[in-house]
Amino acid sequence: xxxxxxxxxxxxxxxxxxxxxxxxxxxxxxxxxxxxxxxxxxxxxxxxxxxxxxxxxxxxxxxxxxxxxxxxxxxxxxxxxxxxxxxxxxxxxxxxxxxxxxxxxxxxxxxxxxxxxxxxxxxxxxxxxxxxxxxxxxxxxxxxxxxxxxxxxxxxxxxxxxxxxxxxxxxxxxxxxxxxxxxxxxxxxxxxxxxxxxxxxxxxxxxxxxxxxxxxxxxxxxxxxxxxxxxxxxxxxxxxxxxxxxxxxx
Ligand SMILES: *C/C=C(C)/C=C/C=C(C)/C=C/C1=C(C)CCCC1(C)C
Numbered sequence: 001x002x003x004x005x006x007x008x009x010x011x012x013x014x015x016x017x018x019x020x021x022x023x024x025x026x027x028x029x030x031x032x033x034x035x036x037x038x039x040x041x042x043x044x045x046x047x048x049x050x051x052x053x054x055x056x057x058x059x060x061x062x063x064x065x066x067x068x069x070x071x072x073x074x075x076x077x078x079x080x081x082x083x084x085x086x087x088x089x090x091x092x093x094x095x096x097x098x099x100x101x102x103x104x105x106x107x108x109x110x111x112x113x114x115x116x117x118x119x120x121x122x123x124x125x126x127x128x129x130x131x132x133x134x135x136x137x138x139x140x141x142x143x144x145x146x147x148x149x150x151x152x153x154x155x156x157x158x159x160x161x162x163x164x165x166x167x168x169x170x171x172x173x174x175x176x177x178x179x180x181x182x183x184x185x186x187x188x189x190x191x192x193x194x195x196x197x198x199x200x201x202x203x204x205x206x207x208x209x210x211x212x213x214x215x216x217x218x219x220x221x222x223x224x225x226x227x228x229x230x231x232x233x234x235x236x237x238x239x240x241x242x243x244x245x246x247x248x249x250x
Pocket of ligand 1 (some may be wrong): 093196230
């Protein structure tokens with residue numbers, strides 16, 4: 001099979017491939033925007049904005065490959081879970097979610113955030129993602145792995161949410177001034193509402209044969225849900241950082 005797949009092979013009703021395609025474009029556009037805006041950003045916010053651009057750029061590259069992957073599988077006659085680029089998906093997340101934790105550290109650093117806080121957030125995000133990955137790849141109608149690993153993953157997720165909304169990050173953001181407090185609050189809402197899209201995708205994708213099969217089957221594909229989540233969260237996070245960099249500029 002030709003490895004240089006042509007995007008014209010996307011079938012008109014293949015929403016999975018289509019959302020990978022449009023996700024790639026959106027991430028690329030966002031990266032160009034963040035990178036170009038670096039030039040007229042105050043020094044204090046340059047690194048934060050650079051990280052925003054790196055996050056969307058890493059995602060753009062992964063989306064480029066994930067789109068090809070899913071089309072290749074489609075063309076090879078595969079179906080169901082085989083169409084999901086699970087490995088690339090989690091490699092992408094393992095790079096980008098810790099970078100989102102870095103954003104929390106960067107915006108609270110001038111209020112005294114310690115490197116230990118950053119490591120706690122990164123560790124929690126790695127636990128969340130590695131267990132999620134195990135849950136996805138080992139899920140089957142014969143076992144309860146998806147539930148067990150998904151639960152551990154969710155605990156790590158709640159820890160991050162707690163730190164951002166009510167814990168150390170929140171306290172530091174409050175003492176860093178109103179602009180940072182507001183940005184942190186907005187980012188917290190992304191973690192609360194935006195990140196919840198992911199466990200919904202996970203439940204939908206692993207539902208077969210599980211106790212949650214009846215309600216998790218939304219008729220929506222797991223990848224489509226994840227793709228929506230990524231666009232909302234990665235670009236949204238970046239825009240919050242961008243507006244923070246503007247509000248305290250001049
Ligand atoms: C840019 C990518 C982001 C922000 C990805 C975030 C992913 C999550 C918050 C995933 C969370 C999961 C759970 C809370 C439980 C089930 C397994 C996961 C990994 C889907």
